[in-house]
Amino acid sequence: MDGKEKILAAARKVISKHGSNRATVRAIAEEAGLSTGAIYHYYKNKDDILYDLLDDSLSDSTRIAKGIHQQEGTKTKIKLDVLQKTEERFYKEAENRLQYHFAHEILLGNKDLQGKFQEKYKEWNLRIEEILVNLYGLEDTRLNKALTSWLLGAVDGVILQHLLEVNETSVDDMMEVFQLLLDKGLPQFVAVLNEEE
Amino acid sequence: MDGKEKILAAARKVISKHGSNRATVRAIAEEAGLSTGAIYHYYKNKDDILYDLLDDSLSDSTRIAKGIHQQEGTKTKIKLDVLQKTEERFYKEAENRLQYHFAHEILLGNKDLQGKFQEKYKEWNLRIEEILVNLYGLEDTRLNKALTSWLLGAVDGVILQHLLEVNETSVDDMMEVFQLLLDKGLPQFVAVLNEEE
Amino acid sequence: MDGKEKILAAARKVISKHGSNRATVRAIAEEAGLSTGAIYHYYKNKDDILYDLLDDSLSDSTRIAKGIHQQEGTKTKIKLDVLQKTEERFYKEAENRLQYHFAHEILLGNKDLQGKFQEKYKEWNLRIEEILVNLYGLEDTRLNKALTSWLLGAVDGVILQHLLEVNETSVDDMMEVFQLLLDKGLPQFVAVLNEEE
């Protein structure tokens, strides 16, 4: 593991352990077994570390999204895959924390990050749309993007509830409703949308 | 406008303009036309200002939630009300930013705040459940709380997308899908849930 | 009780309760049931309050010292009186704290206070000398002032030990040794001093 990787791993660990506010350069350096000065041999500044971290995290998500699509299976298999990947997200605390750390950064005015997020959201929406087309025959309606945004938002919102520990419902119950949505809710709702046009 | 109100207004303004990290005591004081010392005449410390802000914001939300329920109208009227309140949330930037600021604080380990959020989420879930019962005849199923959590999460997640400016879909389109959900999606999905038991 | 008295009483209470560091003008004002502004009608500044307080405290001590001397009694009676007044000092926590508060102020460079303390120490040394003359026939030796300073210092030092709670010995034991000093130690030691000349 070379310098940059070591630093990224350390940053990930520090953020998921102590939150992004405690992710000082010094803390990252210590976790990486380096001096603070050494950090600056690999990265121009702290933000660059976080950018790299985000890139990793985002390309991870994209890989998953792509993974779902590339599965050439029956509809049942795809649905199972979606279910599984979604459930896994509940348990990826480090990644989730990281994601919300970056969201926070954007809220503070970081335009670079915002650009990256915009791209990624566009891509995720696209993936979800493809899945909806494959699974439920969603047509090319005016409201496609709104639907995928709601679905994406729902997962994000619910993940946040779990991170914050403000949702008393078990992950199992949450997933059961999600499965019902995939099995019985969405087929009908996609039909509604298709008719609208 | 007395001291505390002036400070709260200034804090709200600073947060919605520059984000919560730039909401320093100095910045708030300047915005309020006060010296930093004067702030401490009214508030013991910075956190107390933000807590007050949160309380305002949360009790606002609760007031809205209660407002919807207490409307003794036809189902159509209740639905209209829900739609309107939801749409309004998209435009309350200061409040929304504040909410995510506090979410961030909780992720950093603030247990007090977590307690407040837990309470509020419980209450909101209850309100949503009541509405679902009234509008769609939702019965007392095992998965009620999971459903309301998903709905609450969806709105939160979508609001975050708009704050982050990562959602290219217009608020109008988002609301149109939401209306379809209320009109045609939820009636059917609630029926699915009722049958499950 | 007029303004100044009320303020002095409040200051005394605050200092003995929370120590001199917490004796802020605001705290004193609150304890006195006044606003901070009102304090400045009675006193030019905070130091003046403390000066007055010191004057009170010092004249108290002096009154005691004088009281001992003015007692026209047998030597036994005077000794009993000295013993009693000394023992009482152990229990006057507020006054003792106050005294050490002012000592601290002097160490910080307050020259006015120093002048007052110098005067008082001179006076106390004089009183002690008178008592030694009366009780033990101390003559006018070159070392009289050194002896009285040691005696005065011993009491001050031991009082401080008790304030700090670093002296495990009971007040009773301390007083028993003090009594032995008065009864058997000093008569002989004064004789030693008288012979030295």
Place this chain on the structure above:
Amino acid sequence: MDGKEKILAAARKVISKHGSNRATVRAIAEEAGLSTGAIYHYYKNKDDILYDLLDDSLSDSTRIAKGIHQQEGTKTKIKLDVLQKTEERFYKEAENRLQYHFAHEILLGNKDLQGKFQEKYKEWNLRIEEILVNLYGLEDTRLNKALTSWLLGAVDGVILQHLLEVNETSVDDMMEVFQLLLDKGLPQFVAVLNEEE
């Protein structure tokens, strides 16, 4: 001289020049030729600097106390040693100021410091007792600790008088009386105590 030592030396200097209240981090940093931030490279916070200073000062005192005892000399030599160390204490202004600074801190409620002082006082009392046993044949009486506390208190009290500059008597005169006490006062007074039992 490394960082910590430089800082401790600076702190000692600032305290003896301007008193403990003016011993701000800024002042210490300036005296040490450092920026304020640099201080925190070596010490977690200001208190830790002062604790280190106290430890130094206390272990110094203890070393002296032990030094006296370990001298295997004639009684005359031990007495000379005690006299010399005591006289030296009069001139260690920085250490003395420091001691009273910490006493003040204890009066403000610092329990940690109190614990350290309690330990040290216990130890010093023990040393003094040993010396009294060696020099004057003090037996194991009930009042031993009271006697040592008085002696310790006397020195502390007299040192304070000199710090406060309220004692007009010269150090020479004070020491002369102290010598008489060691030579003629204590032998007789210890005999009194031994008989008491």
Place this chain on the structure above:
DNA sequence: TATGAATGAGGTTTCATTCAT
């Protein structure tokens, strides 16, 4: 007399970043 809002200097602390070694 009395209030209490307001000031402003100065306190401790944090931390990204630089730089001599």
Place this chain on the structure above:
DNA sequence: AATGAATGAAACCTCATTCAT
């Protein structure tokens, strides 16, 4: 490559004092 001492700006907070009312 690497160290870690050092910087300096900026954060929160305290408090004696002033002043319009």
